[in-house]
Amino acid sequence: MSTRSEKASMTPGERLSAAVRTWGTRGARKPEGTEGDPGPRDAGRSGPPGVRVGDLSVVYRTSAGELPAVSGIDLELVPGTITGVVGESGSGKSTLALSLLNAVQPPGRIRSGSVEIDGLGDVVGLRGDDLRRARGRHIGYVFQAAQNSLNPLKTVGKQLLDLGRSHDIQDLRGLVRDAKDLLGRMGMDGARVLDSHQHELSGGMRQRVGIMLALVLNAHLVILDEPTTALDMITQATILRIVREVHEERGLTTLVITHDLGVVAEVADRLAVMYGGRVVEQGPTIEVLGAPRHPYTQGLIRAIPRLIGDIGEARALPGRPPTLGTVPSRGCVFRERCELRMDVCETEEPPAVSRGEWIVACHAVAARHADEDADAARTGNGAANGSGTANATRTANGRTNGNGTGNGAGNGAGTAAPGANEDGTANGTRTANGTGIGTGNTNGTRNGNGDEAANGDGTAYEERDAVPRGAGLGVRAHGPREKT
Numbered sequence: 232m233s234t235r236s237e238k239a240s241m242t243p244g245e246r247l248s249a250a251v252r253t254w255g256t257r258g259a260r261k262p263e264g265t266e267g268d269p270g271p272r273d274a275g276r277s278g279p280p281g282v283r284v285g286d287l288s289v290v291y292r293t294s295a296g297e298l299p300a301v302s303g304i305d306l307e308l309v310p311g312t313i314t315g316v317v318g319e320s321g322s323g324k325s326t327l328a329l330s331l332l333n334a335v336q337p338p339g340r341i342r343s344g345s346v347e348i349d350g351l352g353d354v355v356g357l358r359g360d361d362l363r364r365a366r367g368r369h370i371g372y373v374f375q376a377a378q379n380s381l382n383p384l385k386t387v388g389k390q391l392l393d394l395g396r397s398h399d400i401q402d403l404r405g406l407v408r409d410a411k412d413l414l415g416r417m418g419m420d421g422a423r424v425l426d427s428h429q430h431e432l433s434g435g436m437r438q439r440v441g442i443m444l445a446l447v448l449n450a451h452l453v454i455l456d457e458p459t460t461a462l463d464m465i466t467q468a469t470i471l472r473i474v475r476e477v478h479e480e481r482g483l484t485t486l487v488i489t490h491d492l493g494v495v496a497e498v499a500d501r502l503a504v505m506y507g508g509r510v511v512e513q514g515p516t517i518e519v520l521g522a523p524r525h526p527y528t529q530g531l532i533r534a535i536p537r538l539i540g541d542i543g544e545a546r547a548l549p550g551r552p553p554t555l556g557t558v559p560s561r562g563c564v565f566r567e568r569c570e571l572r573m574d575v576c577e578t579e580e581p582p583a584v585s586r587g588e589w590i591v592a593c594h595a596v597a598a599r600h601a602d603e604d605a606d607a608a609r610t611g612n613g614a615a616n617g618s619g620t621a622n623a624t625r626t627a628n629g630r631t632n633g634n635g636t637g638n639g640a641g642n643g644a645g646t647a648a649p650g651a652n653e654d655g656t657a658n659g660t661r662t663a664n665g666t667g668i669g670t671g672n673t674n675g676t677r678n679g680n681g682d683e684a685a686n687g688d689g690t691a692y693e694e695r696d697a698v699p700r701g702a703g704l705g706v707r708a709h710g711p712r713e714k715t
């Protein structure tokens with residue numbers, strides 16, 4: 232694993248690779264309350280909330296009429312996870328984040344859809360005091376450029392008290408105590424910071440103050456919009472470490488908005504890639520970055536600058552992202568820049584293809600999957616004709632157990648996606664094809680790339696797809712795969 236100082240000197244591309252490589256070494260989330268003081272205002276609060284965004288569309292009024300900045304977004308924030316949202320400037324990331332607070336301001340408005348937050352219901356329907364209470368006490372928001380958003384005329388402490396009063400906090404001493412504690416955890420002298428004005432703090436310190444203000448009312452859903460923009464590399468690394476630590480200590484559900492893939496690789500469990508107001512690909516970060524399927528995600532990863540190895544390898548995506556006025560009203564919004572473009576992309580909205588937790592909206596990916604499914608089904612018929620029987624069961628944690636019995640000789644080969652956990656369980660997609668006249672034993676071998684070959688009787692067969700491996704990011708599977 233890279234040390235912190237090594238990480239700080241890395242390019243975004245190197246940090247991306249390093250973070251993806253070390254993913255499997257992360258510890259499990261600590262349950263809330265097992266470490267640290269959750270604070271008195273936490274009483275009665277259940278665990279981190281889940282969030283379900285359903286068919287969300289947001290428009291801005293322009294001289295050309297109302298134009299969509301976010302269209303038909305479906306996204307789930309799993310309780311206790313960090314979800315990263317990435318995309319180029321103008322892709323709709325901040326608009327999506329503001330919608331989670333029902334805080335889109337005129338000339339914008341949420342045109343349709345829902346944002347269901349556990350414990351709050353659909354925030355799109357909240358108004359007035361209910362909405363004000365939800366913000367701050369349930370949902371903490373660290374705005375883009377938070378390091379410049381403090382009031383320059385008031386000390387941080389005064390702004391903290393204003394925040395407390397605006398949320399009817401009675402125990403202001405307790406609030407100050409919690410603020411000092413949070414600032415201390417983030418490596419600062421809390422008393423000194425509360426006595427300071429904005430100009431007396433560095434950019435990184437102000438960003439930490441922003442995080443403190445978002446957390447101090449004990450919100451359990453936290454949204455960070457570009458938490459590291461405009462910070463130097465070392466401060467960036469510190470802030471990301473703090474985000475991760477605070478997230479785990481306080482049992483949060485966190486959304487991180489960024490245009491920097493290195494940032495999501497560093498902190499996010501799950502990832503949503505936005506383009507032209509749509510989520511074009513989403514899934515577990517390790518899988519999406521390890522083997523991106525959408526041509527836009529592939530292009531974003533190819534564009535990451537490299538300092539070592541083949542420095543000419545990085546290739547910028549051709550063309551420019553659409554603006555409100557140029558985003559196509561039908562068909563695929565990415566088609567102008569896409570090397571896989573087909574006729575259907577001009578007219579039809581791409582279907583959402585899902586495999587497990589992974590969802591991709593792309594005609595080319597959908598067509599490829601349909602072909603692969605047809606191939607798999609053909610091979611599966613061959614297996615059914617054999618004299619052996621084959622079973623493959625997938626348990627809730629993604630573990631695949633293959634059983635086979637039979638007579639004769641057969642073999643199957645499978646490719647595991649680079650998503651296997653340390654204990655050898657697979658959370659990736661896989662294909663195992665074979666003719667299923669087995670000999671009675673099942674053996675599995677795996678090489679360092681996470682490839683797997685299974686030979687034996689009664690082919691363990693799953694109707695799933697092969698995926699590209701590793702994408703040069705050094706993703707690898709760990710441990711033996713369980714077979715019975």
Ligand SMILES: Nc1ncnc2c1ncn2[C@@H]1O[C@H](COP(=O)(O)OP(=O)(O)OP(=O)(O)O)[C@@H](O)[C@H]1O
Binds near residue numbers: 300318323490554
């Ligand atoms: N107040 C506004 N009035 C009109 N259009 C807006 C307004 N705010 C955002 N937009 C437009 O909505 C689209 C999405 O903007 P948004 O800020 O959500 O994107 P973003 O991905 O967060 O970009 P960035 O990374 O630059 O912050 C863009 O085309 C933007 O120009």
